[in-house]
Amino acid sequence: xKYMMDTLFENLTRFLALLVLVxxxxxxxxxxxNAEPAIEKYGLSFVTNEKWAPNMNIFGGFPAILGSVLSTLxxxxxxxxxxxxxxxxxxxxxxxxxxxxxxxxxxxxAAIPSVIYGMWGLFYFAPVVREIFGGNGIGLLTxxxxxxxxxxxxxxxxxxxxxxxxxxxxxxSAYALGATKWDVIKDVVIPYAKxxxxxSVILALGRAIGETMAVTFVIGNVHQIPSLITDATTSIPVTxxxxxxxxxxxxxxxxxxxxxxxxxxxSFIVIAFxxxxxxxxxxxxx
Amino acid sequence: xxxxxxxxxxxxxxxxxxxxxxxxxxxxxxxFVLVKNGLGAxxxxxxxxxxxxxxxxxxxxxxxMVGQLMLAVGATVIGVPIGILAGTYLSEFGQNSKLANFxxxxxxxxxxxxxxxxxxxVYAIMVAPMGYFNGYAGIVALAIMMIPIxxxxxxxxxxxxxxxxxxxxxxxGAPKYKMITQVVYRSAxxxxxxxxxxxxxxxxxxxxxxxxxxxxxxxxxLNFNEPIGSLTVTMFSYATSPYEDWQKLGWxxxxxxxxxxxxxxxxxxxxxxxxxx
Numbered sequence: 001x002k003y004m005m006d007t008l009f010e011n012l013t014r015f016l017a018l019l020v021l022v023x024x025x026x027x028x029x030x031x032x033x034n035a036e037p038a039i040e041k042y043g044l045s046f047v048t049n050e051k052w053a054p055n056m057n058i059f060g061g062f063p064a065i066l067g068s069v070l071s072t073l074x075x076x077x078x079x080x081x082x083x084x085x086x087x088x089x090x091x092x093x094x095x096x097x098x099x100x101x102x103x104x105x106x107x108x109x110a111a112i113p114s115v116i117y118g119m120w121g122l123f124y125f126a127p128v129v130r131e132i133f134g135g136n137g138i139g140l141l142t143x144x145x146x147x148x149x150x151x152x153x154x155x156x157x158x159x160x161x162x163x164x165x166x167x168x169x170x171x172x173s174a175y176a177l178g179a180t181k182w183d184v185i186k187d188v189v190i191p192y193a194k195x196x197x198x199x200s201v202i203l204a205l206g207r208a209i210g211e212t213m214a215v216t217f218v219i220g221n222v223h224q225i226p227s228l229i230t231d232a233t234t235s236i237p238v239t240x241x242x243x244x245x246x247x248x249x250x251x252x253x254x255x256x257x258x259x260x261x262x263x264x265x266x267s268f269i270v271i272a273f274x275x276x277x278x279x280x281x282x283x284x285x286x
Numbered sequence: 287x288x289x290x291x292x293x294x295x296x297x298x299x300x301x302x303x304x305x306x307x308x309x310x311x312x313x314x315x316x317x318f319v320l321v322k323n324g325l326g327a328x329x330x331x332x333x334x335x336x337x338x339x340x341x342x343x344x345x346x347x348x349x350x351m352v353g354q355l356m357l358a359v360g361a362t363v364i365g366v367p368i369g370i371l372a373g374t375y376l377s378e379f380g381q382n383s384k385l386a387n388f389x390x391x392x393x394x395x396x397x398x399x400x401x402x403x404x405x406x407x408v409y410a411i412m413v414a415p416m417g418y419f420n421g422y423a424g425i426v427a428l429a430i431m432m433i434p435i436x437x438x439x440x441x442x443x444x445x446x447x448x449x450x451x452x453x454x455x456x457x458x459g460a461p462k463y464k465m466i467t468q469v470v471y472r473s474a475x476x477x478x479x480x481x482x483x484x485x486x487x488x489x490x491x492x493x494x495x496x497x498x499x500x501x502x503x504x505x506x507x508l509n510f511n512e513p514i515g516s517l518t519v520t521m522f523s524y525a526t527s528p529y530e531d532w533q534k535l536g537w538x539x540x541x542x543x544x545x546x547x548x549x550x551x552x553x554x555x556x557x558x559x560x561x562x563x
Contacts, residue, residue: 020434
């Protein structure tokens with residue numbers, strides 16, 4: 001009796017753990033099945049077709065994919081240096097008191113729901129972009145900016161954590177040799193924390209590319225290839241958020257599912273790469 | 287040469303301090319906007335009335351607050367037991383086996399999967415076959431996002447429990463399931479509870495997975511079989527509307543939601559600190 005309960009309990013927990021795998025596979029299969037009409041019609045040329053015209057039943061994913069890539073790229077270019085600067089400040093410069101309070105507020109900033117970032121962006125940040133860069137304030141650049149504001153706390157928090165794992169004795173040895181703070185950061189701390197820093201940046205990239213709400217308010221939702229950085233465009237999640245409930249034709253639905261499948265595949269690869277290649281080492285180092 | 291190094295050192299330290307000030311500036315800006323607009327839009331009506339057409343004074347967010355709580359609690363009811371038991375398998379049975387490590391990796395990937403894709407997935411398996419948007423679909427979408435987080439924390443927290451406790455229980459003749467449920471869980475309960483709180487805070491602020499599942503509802507509704515309004519989706523539709531009083535309500539929703547989620551984060555931080563002591 002006692003062993004029967006044991007077997008039962010073990011099998012129940014194993015079944016539920018395997019459920020995670022089942023869900024992952026199911027997401028791929030279900031998205032693929034629903035995208036099939038579009039996959040059959042366009043094949044891989046969907047990725048490069050520029051025209052998205054639901055009224056003519058023509059669907060090409062290029063503008064949305066390009067928008068996703070460009071807005072993420074802008075966000076990463078802006079957020080990474082700032083986040084690393086903050087991490088350096090938090091782990092090497094700030095006095096102990098500031099370290100905790102500032103560190104906690106950065107972590108809390110990372111917990112604010114993305115829809116609030118989007119709303120703030122629409123009402124407060126877009127006008128600033130319009131003033132400085134021209135255009136109407138709604139477009140690729142604003143989307144990239146908001147994404148950057150959303151992900152920098154995330155990168156800063158993880159980067160600080162991995163910088164903090166540097167053993168003090170290594171830093172002290174460098175100081176004893178006459179190194180300046182920057183020498184220590186560049187030659188001791190950063191090499192030591194490199195894997196964690198790169199991993200967190202890639203992880204943030206995966207997060208940014210799949211982010212919906214922070215971008216959907218401000219990117220414009222127009223299927224066009226932007227000729228200026230301030231032009232309105234769209235991205236994969238934004239297209240899904242705006243068109244999914246209004247899609248009428250079967251092909252439109254299938255094309256949206258095709259976009260979702262591509263997004264899932266991209267983020268799967270990005271996150272897997274970050275986890276397996278960089279963050280694994282951090283886990284072992286602990 | 288020496289001056290050169292000192293100069294570079296000063297430049298870099300100034301730059302990273304500036305980066306920190308810039309980051310802090312954004313934090314203050316967002317919080318200021320949130321508090322100013324949120325408090326400005328706050329009144330008792332918000333807690334007493336449901337959605338109404340623009341221009342009606344008796345309009346509030348009661349439906350959305352209740353809806354958001356129903357969805358988040360519903361997801362917790364499904365997601366937490368599954369997450370805890372699955373995490374238990376990894377830590378107590380699978381341990382360092384290939385399968386367990388593979389599940390850990392996959393679960394980490396699911397944790398960062400784009401939430402909107404989870405929404406389209408649940409739309410395809412639940413909303414499309416049923417033929418209408420409903421609260422159950424919203425719960426499932428949120429639960430799918432919650433399970434990997436709970437799984438991960440349970441796994442981590444159980445692995446911190448000292449093996450001597452397990453051995454003591456086994457030596458007393460306890461079967462393994464009793465050892466886990468009555469000894470291991472008990473000593474890891476604060477950590478697991480904190481993890482649940484944090485994952486609850488995370489899904490309570492989600493918008494994208496709800497857009498195609500529980501959809502939106504401007505009326506008070508306790509029926510999971512119908513569309514359910516939520517603060518996040520309401521915020522999205524009110525903020526993008528041209529009506530000023532709806533936008534105001536959107537800010538009120540943002541303020542309530544942000545305070546709720548920041549509050550949960552602060553409470554769980556308190557638990558983490560208490561545990562360390």
